[in-house]
Amino acid sequence: MMLALASIVCVFVWLQQQSRPDITSNTLLVRAERWDADPYEPVPPAVICQTVRIKAQKRTVERAIYRDAQGQRHLKKQTLPPDDQRLKVRLENAGVSWDAPLSATGYQQWHDRQRVRQDEIKRSGRHLLELTTTTPEGEISAQTFTVRDTDFHPVDRTISFRDNETVEIAELNYEVLPWNPATTNLFEPLGAAGTGELRRTRTSQILHLPVSLDATQLDEAELSARLALNELHADTGEEIRLERTPSGIRVTGIVETEDRRRELMAQLGLLSHVEPSILSIERLKQNLRDQPAAANVRMDSVSVNPSPLETYFVARGRDADALRELSQGLLNSAITASQESRSIADLLNRFSADGAMNDVARATLAELIFVHREKLMAALDEERRLLGEAAGNPDMERLPGVTGRRADSLVNAANRNLSLCEELALGSSGQPRNAELIFPELIASMNDLGADARQAQNGFQEATARSGKR
Numbered sequence: 001m002m003l004a005l006a007s008i009v010c011v012f013v014w015l016q017q018q019s020r021p022d023i024t025s026n027t028l029l030v031r032a033e034r035w036d037a038d039p040y041e042p043v044p045p046a047v048i049c050q051t052v053r054i055k056a057q058k059r060t061v062e063r064a065i066y067r068d069a070q071g072q073r074h075l076k077k078q079t080l081p082p083d084d085q086r087l088k089v090r091l092e093n094a095g096v097s098w099d100a101p102l103s104a105t106g107y108q109q110w111h112d113r114q115r116v117r118q119d120e121i122k123r124s125g126r127h128l129l130e131l132t133t134t135t136p137e138g139e140i141s142a143q144t145f146t147v148r149d150t151d152f153h154p155v156d157r158t159i160s161f162r163d164n165e166t167v168e169i170a171e172l173n174y175e176v177l178p179w180n181p182a183t184t185n186l187f188e189p190l191g192a193a194g195t196g197e198l199r200r201t202r203t204s205q206i207l208h209l210p211v212s213l214d215a216t217q218l219d220e221a222e223l224s225a226r227l228a229l230n231e232l233h234a235d236t237g238e239e240i241r242l243e244r245t246p247s248g249i250r251v252t253g254i255v256e257t258e259d260r261r262r263e264l265m266a267q268l269g270l271l272s273h274v275e276p277s278i279l280s281i282e283r284l285k286q287n288l289r290d291q292p293a294a295a296n297v298r299m300d301s302v303s304v305n306p307s308p309l310e311t312y313f314v315a316r317g318r319d320a321d322a323l324r325e326l327s328q329g330l331l332n333s334a335i336t337a338s339q340e341s342r343s344i345a346d347l348l349n350r351f352s353a354d355g356a357m358n359d360v361a362r363a364t365l366a367e368l369i370f371v372h373r374e375k376l377m378a379a380l381d382e383e384r385r386l387l388g389e390a391a392g393n394p395d396m397e398r399l400p401g402v403t404g405r406r407a408d409s410l411v412n413a414a415n416r417n418l419s420l421c422e423e424l425a426l427g428s429s430g431q432p433r434n435a436e437l438i439f440p441e442l443i444a445s446m447n448d449l450g451a452d453a454r455q456a457q458n459g460f461q462e463a464t465a466r467s468g469k470r
Contacts, residue, residue, distance in 0.1 A: 025119040031152040032104035047183040051173040057165045073187035101169045102154040107145045150272045212246045221249045221273040223364040236339040248273030307427040312435035326390045327425035333383035334421035340376035341414035410452045417445040
């Protein structure tokens, strides 16, 4: 008993030590200040666009902050709404710049002004380091400053005022844009008053322009993006695309809501060399409210023949509601199996386990393939269960099935499985078949797909083992 208790205590102490990174507050801030621009270092012409969300007690503001990467142009002055102006004044009185709220230099200056302070650094999430500074004096009782541990890019700042109000500033997006008529119009013309002052100041987070990556770095960046999308359940069912550029991985796509867009942008923004650019249907609809209404679309109804599964149910006097639920469940499971199969095949086609990958990329690839295979097998298990329920024979899922020619690839096996599910639940345009003929073929297709998935993972593991022996 005492030995078990001692083991638990040791594990607890070890976990506590792991959550406390071996880095000082000064080192963290110095490294983060590399994201603050040196106006005298030559950089290519570009515009930096950083989108932040500022959440106060009674107001949340989402704003895009534009900066000239070369520090030569001023933004045109804009009149803020009264509530935003009050929030700006409160932040600036506390030493937080409205135009550079995530500046590591600004945090360092506030930090060093505190005569009495206590710093604590901990891991607050995957690849995140959080510095918390508390002080017994002044308007601010505490501040936190969060950076990525991969490149010390600042992503979040929280200011806790002594009157119990808290303001959180979170980065939603960070991208480098070319100069064009739209971006040029945001700034005062060159030579306007004040540009000299701009070049003498440090502006937050505008230095890190794209650099070319080698193939190994691109592999690691793409795999980290794929793993993040998988963990966010964004690699199936949502229109998300990954594109390689010389400087990293560009993730584009469209999702339903602004909350979902922010979630993806926030998590993908934590990854090195990954540039997310996600749109939302919700925001697009808002932008189109003032546009002319689209022309009416005429919809003609057509009659359809009952599906084989519906005919099977009617002949046995079974409930129509159960039919709809089972049909939808079978299709959903088959679609999931197809998506996961394509994900595995895509990974195996794009990346080679015995190729020129570093250990981090190879481990990420192995985890991705394992996760996709587990989801595929879970979808097949659910499909078998539903098929047995639909056929009225729970033991049917254990039958070997009858099949013809075996599919020649994982994707083809998944396509055949989905095609048979669609034929059973929706019918086909060709000669209709009875459900009793489709059941055994569907069982066989699931067995084949499961075997192909296991074979794909085993092949990857063997290639990884061969690579490790070199």
